[in-house]
Amino acid sequence: MATQAALLERTGFGALPVESPAPAGWDEAVEEDRLRPLPFEDVYLHAKKIDNSRVVRRPNAGARRRCWQTIVVSSIGAIVLMIVSLPNLLGTITGYEVQELERQHVQLLRDKEALEVEEAALLSPQRLEELAREMQLYDPAPSQIVVANPKADGSLAHNVPTK
Amino acid sequence: MDVRSNPKTTTRLFMLAGAAFVWAFLIFWRLVYLQVACHETLLREARRQQSEITEAPALRGALFDRLGRLLAKSLLADSVYVSPRQLPDDGVAADLLSGVLSLDRDQLLARIQTPMRCPGCHRPRESRRGFLWVKRKISPSESERLRSLNLKWVRFAQESERHYPNGALAPHAIGTVDFDGKGNLGLEQTLDRELAGRPGLVEVLQDVQERAIRSRVIRPVEHGTSLTVTLDAGIQFVAERELRAAAEAHHADTGSVVVLRPGTGEVLAMASYPSFDPNLLPEPGEPGHLRFNHAFSVPFELGSVLKIVTVAAALDATELRPDSRIQCGNGRLNLFGRVIHEAHQGYGVLPLTDVLVFSSNIGAIQTGMKLGDRLLLEYVRRMGFGKRAGLPLPAESPGTVRDLKLWSRTSIASVAMGHEISATTLQLARACAVIANGGFLVRPRLVLRRQKPGSKPVAEPAEPPQRVLKPETAIMMRQMMEGVVLRGTGKRARLDGYTSGGKTGTGQVYDPRLGRHTSRYNSSYVGFAPVTNPAVVVAVTLNGVREFGGVVAAPVFRQVATEALLLLDVPKDLPETPGDVEREPVMADDLAIAELSTPPADLPAAPEPVKLAAAPPLFPPPVLPAAPVTPRATGSEPQVPSFAGKSLRSVLEEALARGVPVDVLGSGIARAQMPPGGSPLAPGQRVRVEFR
Numbered sequence: 001m002a003t004q005a006a007l008l009e010r011t012g013f014g015a016l017p018v019e020s021p022a023p024a025g026w027d028e029a030v031e032e033d034r035l036r037p038l039p040f041e042d043v044y045l046h047a048k049k050i051d052n053s054r055v056v057r058r059p060n061a062g063a064r065r066r067c068w069q070t071i072v073v074s075s076i077g078a079i080v081l082m083i084v085s086l087p088n089l090l091g092t093i094t095g096y097e098v099q100e101l102e103r104q105h106v107q108l109l110r111d112k113e114a115l116e117v118e119e120a121a122l123l124s125p126q127r128l129e130e131l132a133r134e135m136q137l138y139d140p141a142p143s144q145i146v147v148a149n150p151k152a153d154g155s156l157a158h159n160v161p162t163k
Numbered sequence: 164m165d166v167r168s169n170p171k172t173t174t175r176l177f178m179l180a181g182a183a184f185v186w187a188f189l190i191f192w193r194l195v196y197l198q199v200a201c202h203e204t205l206l207r208e209a210r211r212q213q214s215e216i217t218e219a220p221a222l223r224g225a226l227f228d229r230l231g232r233l234l235a236k237s238l239l240a241d242s243v244y245v246s247p248r249q250l251p252d253d254g255v256a257a258d259l260l261s262g263v264l265s266l267d268r269d270q271l272l273a274r275i276q277t278p279m280r281c282p283g284c285h286r287p288r289e290s291r292r293g294f295l296w297v298k299r300k301i302s303p304s305e306s307e308r309l310r311s312l313n314l315k316w317v318r319f320a321q322e323s324e325r326h327y328p329n330g331a332l333a334p335h336a337i338g339t340v341d342f343d344g345k346g347n348l349g350l351e352q353t354l355d356r357e358l359a360g361r362p363g364l365v366e367v368l369q370d371v372q373e374r375a376i377r378s379r380v381i382r383p384v385e386h387g388t389s390l391t392v393t394l395d396a397g398i399q400f401v402a403e404r405e406l407r408a409a410a411e412a413h414h415a416d417t418g419s420v421v422v423l424r425p426g427t428g429e430v431l432a433m434a435s436y437p438s439f440d441p442n443l444l445p446e447p448g449e450p451g452h453l454r455f456n457h458a459f460s461v462p463f464e465l466g467s468v469l470k471i472v473t474v475a476a477a478l479d480a481t482e483l484r485p486d487s488r489i490q491c492g493n494g495r496l497n498l499f500g501r502v503i504h505e506a507h508q509g510y511g512v513l514p515l516t517d518v519l520v521f522s523s524n525i526g527a528i529q530t531g532m533k534l535g536d537r538l539l540l541e542y543v544r545r546m547g548f549g550k551r552a553g554l555p556l557p558a559e560s561p562g563t564v565r566d567l568k569l570w571s572r573t574s575i576a577s578v579a580m581g582h583e584i585s586a587t588t589l590q591l592a593r594a595c596a597v598i599a600n601g602g603f604l605v606r607p608r609l610v611l612r613r614q615k616p617g618s619k620p621v622a623e624p625a626e627p628p629q630r631v632l633k634p635e636t637a638i639m640m641r642q643m644m645e646g647v648v649l650r651g652t653g654k655r656a657r658l659d660g661y662t663s664g665g666k667t668g669t670g671q672v673y674d675p676r677l678g679r680h681t682s683r684y685n686s687s688y689v690g691f692a693p694v695t696n697p698a699v700v701v702a703v704t705l706n707g708v709r710e711f712g713g714v715v716a717a718p719v720f721r722q723v724a725t726e727a728l729l730l731l732d733v734p735k736d737l738p739e740t741p742g743d744v745e746r747e748p749v750m751a752d753d754l755a756i757a758e759l760s761t762p763p764a765d766l767p768a769a770p771e772p773v774k775l776a777a778a779p780p781l782f783p784p785p786v787l788p789a790a791p792v793t794p795r796a797t798g799s800e801p802q803v804p805s806f807a808g809k810s811l812r813s814v815l816e817e818a819l820a821r822g823v824p825v826d827v828l829g830s831g832i833a834r835a836q837m838p839p840g841g842s843p844l845a846p847g848q849r850v851r852v853e854f855r
Contacts, residue, residue: 114238117326
């Protein structure tokens with residue numbers, strides 16, 4: 001209500017036109033907080049200035065206590081919530097790491113198998129024969145093969161008995 | 164004014180609180196509805212969005228040779244697919260993919276834009292496809308390049324790709340797989356289920372960026388069983404190399420080589436000509452017989468090489484012995500009114516040994532007649548002919564051995580010479596193994612061990628052998644077959660440092676269009692080495708050639724058997740012959756005449772006895788150390804005769820007749836002598852002859 005009155009006052013909507021006559025029974029000295037009425041209306045608006053500058057809120061110890069309680073409880077609740085959800089969060093993060101490690105493991109196994117195939121291809125008899133031909137490595141003639149039969153006295157290997 | 168005592172204010176406060184309560188209640192109710200009532204539905208929806216069930220491909224089992232060398236292995240390869248409905252721009256997609264994967268851009272664009280077809284009527288629909296393979300089994304470099312582009316609309320699937328790192332090594336035995344990884348030849352086909360394994364299922368929980376958070380195995384993957392086969396990669400390579408060289412040199416249509424261990428039946432090598440590379444897909448228009456296993460699936464008329472069965476049967480079942488006299492009629496025999504001739508040279512009376520050594524057709528017929536048709540057929544079947552050997556390979560031919568009721572009056576003669584019977588090279592090797600191992604018919608084996616993933620290898624059980632010949636028969640046959648190498652038609656098969664025995668064979672090829680046998684031959688040689696304790700049996704066949712078995716097949720045996728014995732570390736049982744040994748002219752004629760009448764008109768004239776030349780070396784001959792100097796002959800000194808291959812009595816008789824003093828060591832057959840035959844004999848010099 002006061003807001004409406006102040007708004008009306010501010011906007012000047014409640015002000016009477018200069019030339020409009022004062023309504024009957026208007027006594028300015030008696031009703032100083034009563035705004036000038038709307039023309040041709042019987043609606044009377046009052047505006048009373050209230051000075052609350054000297055009003056001081058009385059300290060409420062109960063409210064302060066309740067406020068702190070609320071803060072503490074909320075904090076504890078938040079901490080509990082974090083503690084409860086932390087394993088799930090860490091589990092998700094670890095899940096990413098585990099999956100990445102598994103992917104690397106699988107990739108390493110695949111690389112190992114690919115290398116085995118490559119090694120087998122490099123050691124294939126066809127390739128070895130071609131390389132032997134390029135490097136001029138030939139099978140020895142039968143007369144070039146000497147079978148060394150070891151002798152009991154070690155003379156073949158020039159073994160010298162230790163003293 | 165006291166708010167607390169103002170009833171209107173209180174009412175308003177309560178109304179406000181009530182509204183707030185209702186609002187909170189509605190929120191709470193919604194929460195309960197979503198979290199409790201719709202829990203399962205929403206959870207299902209969330210899982211559907213977040214989790215993906217993928218198939219974990221099973222790796223096909225690997226194949227190894229007997230020494231653990233890799234013969235075949237599967238690797239995972241990426242295959243690229245897209246959903247044409249979800250492509251942002253067809254042209255851009257075609258440009259990108261064709262550039263990275265080396266595809267034709269226009270063809271790819273056409274495939275992307277091709278609409279779906281109605282399954283029933285095959286008419287094109289309005290809608291586009293939801294799935295399209297772009298390229299399957301791409302290379303690792305292509306995969307890496309495509310993944311680095313991070314294109315959301317490009318998807319990858321993993322598929323198994325088969326690799327044969329040794330190229331065209333034993334492709335007929337190992338086999339091949341089709342593009343979907345299913346075996347379609349050889350061991351890959353026969354043991355496909357065992358090798359394939361079973362794919363698994365994995366559920367992957369992923370975030371909004373499709374990164375995996377967690378995975379769960381729904382069904383574990385079962386990788387295929389790995390197999391160790393009996394093949395030896397080294398021996399196989401040599402067999403294929405020598406077979407190819409001989410086939411190309413003598414213009415053979417096809418050919419095959421089988422190397423067996425006589426005691427266990429393990430197949431050390433199985434080569435077939437022509438051959439192919441299993442890493443390459445079949446080309447359109449390639450010859451149909453390229454992928455035939457001629458050692459296993461294609462039988463042929465054996466010819467003279469079957470005389471080993473005739474003679475062995477005669478020794479086993481009759482009173483005939485190696486020195487029994489066989490009347491060969493000077494090259495002419497009248498059989499039930501039909502006149503039968505030798506191929507070329509006629510013989511009078513030959514010991515049974517020489518019937519085999521010189522491959523006398525009439526001698527073989529006489530031996531077969533002595534045996535009788537029932538016994539002959541029985542021994543032919545006993546030695547493995549006419550039935551499958553039982554290797555785990557597809558399309559094995561049992562060959563053809565006709566029942567007695569289908570024999571004509573002259574069939575006994577044909578069969579004794581190796582006609583009217585067809586067999587594969589493997590069956591021939593198996594029959595020779597009976598002689599080599601002392602009289603047992605062994606079942607050929609190709610699989611040595613099986614190993615499931617995560618388990619220890621399990622040895623393949625071997626079937627117990629079956630005795631089909633007496634031990635003494637086998638021993639006599641070995642000695643007689645050694646004579647073929649030392650004195651007869653198989654001289655080109657003689658090994659350096661090892662004793663060996665064998666038999667040549669030359670069967671005429673029958674042309675159904677002409678309705679008769681032609682002058683093209685199936686030339687073969689089967690033998691074993693060493694004689695005393697055979698370690699390998701080698702059977703060689705070249706089909707469609709114009710030379711005899713002793714000329715074309717025996718040298719292949721020599722090369723393959725030598726290499727096989729060295730690779731198997733078989734100790735030598737003969738001293739090395741120093742330098743080049745002067746060999747006597749080879750009589751390579753062992754043709755078994757198919758038509759039991761006058762020789763066919765288109766037979767070539769009898770070849771001149773050829774002087775045996777050393778086999779052309781694969782590599783240039785090395786520089787040998789200087790041989791010890793011996794005094795040169797002046798021309799008036801007598802020459803040392805060659806005693807190689809002769810019995811002790813023969814050597815003594817000849818030495819006495821020529822006045823050559825000899826020192827005898829051992830007993831049996833003359834293996835080595837010093838000084839060698841043909842060298843000048845100095846006065847007072849004695850010839851030392853070693854017998855075994």
